[in-house]
Amino acid sequence: MKYTQLGRTGLKVSRLVLGTMNFGPQTDEPTSHGILDAALDAGVNFVDTANVYGWGENKGRTEEIIGTWFAQGGERRDRTVLATKMYGNMGADGQAWPNHDKLSALNIRRAVDASLKRLQTDHIDLYQFHHVDRDTPFEEIWQAIEALVQQGKILYAGSSNFPGYKIAQANETAARHGRVGLVSEQCIYNLVERRAEMEVVPAAREYGLGVIPWSPLHGGLLGGALRKEREGSTGRSASGRTAEALADPALRSKVEAYEELVAKHGLEPGEVGLAWLLAQPGVTGPIVGPRTRDQLDSALRAIDLDLTPELLSSLDDIFPGPGPSPEAFAW
Template sequence: MQYEQMGATGVFVSRIALGTMTFGGAGTLPWSLVGALDDKAADELVGLALDAGVNLIDTADMYAAGACEGILGRVLGPRRQDVLLATKVFARMGTGPNDLGLSRLWVTRALENSLRRLRTDHIDLYQIHSFDPLTPVEETLAALDDAVRQGKIRYIGASNLAAWQMMKFLGASQTRGLESFVSQQVYYSLAGRDIEREILPMAADRKLATLVWSPLAGGFLSGKFDRNGTSDDTARRALADFPPVDRERGWDIVDELRAVAARHGVSAARVAIAWTLARPGITSVIVGAKRPGQLTENLAATDLALTDEDLADLDAASAPPTPYPDWAQGAPEDRLPLHT
């Protein structure tokens, strides 16, 4: 396993992290489509990941309405000390008017609930799961800052924020002297490269760790799908179209992905994850699995060294159109002095 420094902290995290969205939720939608793994199956995946050197495990309170955290807390047991445990707060977790969001009231309550379900006295990385337009960022940060000072949180991060939203939080942390985000968790894949425009450059400038979710675009890049349909009717992408993918552009990406995979004699999924790991600014890629074989295949992506030709071919097939104002501002090298 390879390790990368987590942003500007002194902590190192495995380049592959274990995502746990497949844990729990049997009989309830949409979680039954994702995995609905029980304690025994989850324990096998956690053990496999830890044996491979994974030291970052990511979950969220909303996964399977809290059942995911509960399973993870039970199966970790004494292995809790071997991992950096990450979870999230924001989503609705009850029927009350305040059972969601990023208010001090809910952040404080949700954190206590997560600690109880995870059977731990602290969260290593506590992440807001989205942006709350109703709660001042200062209120959220103050609540998180209090929890850090109490020893209930080690570091804080954010997921699914636009660059301007992240900068709003970072600015408030600096001006108010409050705990600051050290990481961002974002969707990124060959089929979804939106973050390259503003979010990744912002993270590099602010020295934030970037953790990637869904590097296979919800299974679209797994090798199970092509223009003629799917080889696995039980695959999540066959049952739920998430995250959204431009299919016409996506099929060209899949064709190139298959070609590169054939050159190396590996799966398309392994190539897709290896491409994500090779991108500048990516700290760790979060992978989930329903079966041990899937997880083993995903973990092997760290050993796949794509050639310059591979990367160029994949980049060309997946390149998004240049948005405004980027095409109006020109490339950074255009600012370099002319040599005569």
């Protein structure tokens, strides 16, 4: 397993992040525990979740599954770098209460205590803001975070789905008050969706944040979607966002060219998509959300896959990025 440091921290994390969004809604507890054990045995020490995972009436269920896994002992918690997120209202759908969502000091304090209880741990290594809160000043947010750090409940704070200017605003505010600020950013980033290269990734690199891409295969589009379509797959790639994307002739043509290119090199599409991200400057590690052990094994193989300069160039030809800033902003 390959490791790197998480942004401006002393934490050593695996170059693959185990996402747990499917634990509970699609993957039952015993299977989820098996995936967590297999990942840890393979050297994946970075586990990401969120308080809302489980969704609907089962919000918090995913954290509970991780908590019962930790409770089994065997140094599972000590060997894991644990990341979770907060922002969304934890009440049942349609039962939103004031101050039960977003990034107020009150909700931050309430949310971290609830997550610690579900996760059956005394601290969270990386506590992340799931979305931007345009109503709460960063002075209040950092005051609340500093209190949690002093109490030993969290070690570091990170962001998710922040635009570049909010990363800058958050860290400039933190610096004025002598605080560490954000150490990581979770953003959507993959071969199909490369807009993060315009502002988010440059801002993260400038401020020393680790970049943790979510949806690295764009909802399965880069995981061999057309091949699965031909095989009559009934999985996620056959419906939802992937099916809608493939209905776009221009994008379908790009995916077809991608799968043909990958096949010519004797490689698997999903593994190439992950390996491409691992080759991008500033990327700590992509978040993979396996629903089965086979999906985890495929993701693990991507870590040791070194793409040739020729293949990387061909991938850029199919899925060109926006280009460097500020040129990328020119009309």
